[in-house]
Each structure stands twice: as structure tokens, then as C-alpha cells.
Amino acid sequence: MNARVRSVDILRGLTIMLMIVVNTPGSWSHVYAPLLHADWNGITPTDFVFPSFLFIVGVSIVLAMQGRLHREPKAQTLKKIAFRSLKIYAVGIFLWIWPDFDLTHVRYVGVLPRIAIVYFICATIYLFSQRSNQLNLALGILAVYTVIMVFIPVPGIGAPDLSKPMANWANYIDSHLLPGVLWQKTWDPEGILSTLGAVCTTLFGMTAAHYFLREEDQSKKLLGMMVLGAFFIAGGYTLSYLFPINKPLWSSSYTLIT
Numbered sequence: 001m002n003a004r005v006r007s008v009d010i011l012r013g014l015t016i017m018l019m020i021v022v023n024t025p026g027s028w029s030h031v032y033a034p035l036l037h038a039d040w041n042g043i044t045p046t047d048f049v050f051p052s053f054l055f056i057v058g059v060s061i062v063l064a065m066q067g068r069l070h071r072e073p074k075a076q077t078l079k080k081i082a083f084r085s086l087k088i089y090a091v092g093i094f095l096w097i098w099p100d101f102d103l104t105h106v107r108y109v110g111v112l113p114r115i116a117i118v119y120f121i122c123a124t125i126y127l128f129s130q131r132s133n134q135l136n137l138a139l140g141i142l143a144v145y146t147v148i149m150v151f152i153p154v155p156g157i158g159a160p161d162l163s164k165p166m167a168n169w170a171n172y173i174d175s176h177l178l179p180g181v182l183w184q185k186t187w188d189p190e191g192i193l194s195t196l197g198a199v200c201t202t203l204f205g206m207t208a209a210h211y212f213l214r215e216e217d218q219s220k221k222l223l224g225m226m227v228l229g230a231f232f233i234a235g236g237y238t239l240s241y242l243f244p245i246n247k248p249l250w251s252s253s254y255t256l257i258t
Helices: 006-023 045-065 074-097 111-128 131-151 169-177 195-212 218-239 252-257
Strands: none
Touching: 006 045, 045 111, 045 195, 045 252, 074 111, 111 131, 111 195, 131 169, 131 195, 131 252, 195 218, 195 252, 218 252
């Protein structure tokens, strides 16, 4: 689409405003509680910032690429997707090492690296899948992620304990496979396994964009999105009794609610 989509711009602007307020509280010794992330399980307004960005990424993938599919070969589009992802990832690494450029102390994951990885995965999914399958794929991924995190025993630990950071599959995989510096020394909130939830957040953004582009009355499209959103919220809070709402794990319940 050549025209700007005002609703997307408004959501992006509101998200950036909240991000600025969260990142500059004035004094880190006296922060209004809603402007801090939940320590572990739970959710605050601050925990909506990152998923809102990824939701917008999903919307933007559809709006930007829908016309391109008919103008250029998929291989050419895939190269552009990969190059953009590498640029975003490189900026994330640069901001981590700047200004000391200590290459022995690098965090290979983080906010921008997660955006880069998720963008590449979801844009590729959009390129090679039918739109009707993308929502089902997201729900399927969340189901698999829930089974892994809740039911499969962790080596050396046994049954997963989601009440603390150290006794789950996300921590186990990060501590064994993730190179470089981890944000929390033995685990990372932007780690490997939790990327599954982040991918689903972006797929939900793509689903919203497909609703927006339907050839039907605006009120019907809005009602459809509201019903789906209400279903996700109810499902997320119900699922939270099994897989708690948790941003560092980007849990399935957290994904649905945000």
C-alpha cells in the first residue's frame, strides 16, 4: 500500500511514547510501579511495549509486501528480507559493543536482534504460506511451546518449575547453547526458546493486517478483530493457570494477552 495507514501510525506512536516514559523515569530509585517490568510472572503496562512493536512488525510485513509479491520473484524478495534483517541485527550488536568495542563481551541476543530474527522468520512465512494458515500456525506453535515448557522434564532438574527463572527449558537451552553474554548471566529474556512466542505475536499482527485488508464493511472488520482479541484475552488468562503470564519467557499466555 502506498498510502499511510493512520491506525498503524497511531499505535506505533503510542508505543514509542510509552517506551520513552518507561526508559526515562527520572530516577531509577523511585519508579512508579506500572513503569517497571514484572519481576518474573505477572504483567504490567511496561510489558506491553515490546509485543506492541512486534505486532506492528507483523502488520507492516503484510502492508508492505502484499503488492511486491506480484511485482518481483520470491527469491529477490527473500534477499531483501534477509538483508534488512542483517542490518537490524548488526545495529543491535553495534549498540551493545559501542563505545568500548570489546568483542570478547558481546550479547548476541537482545531487543533489536530479536526484532531482526522474528522479522526474518515471519516475513519468510508470509512469502511462502497462505494467509489462512498463518493464524493456525501461530496457535500451533503456542501449543507446542506450552507442552515443552510445562510438561517435558528438564535434564538435571526434572519437572519444569515456572515459578523461578532457573528451572525451565528456556534457561537450560540458553545456558548450554547461547554464546556470548547473557542478560541475566545464566538466562536471557530474549533467548532462543522464547523466540517462539515472539514469532507468534508477529503472526498475530499479520492476522490483524489480513482482517484490515478484507473487502468488506469497516464495522464488520472491526468486529472481527475485537472478537478475536477477546478470544485471545480469555484464552490467555485461562492458559495462565497452566503456563503463567511471563514476559522473559514470552509465555503462551503472555503472547495471547498482549
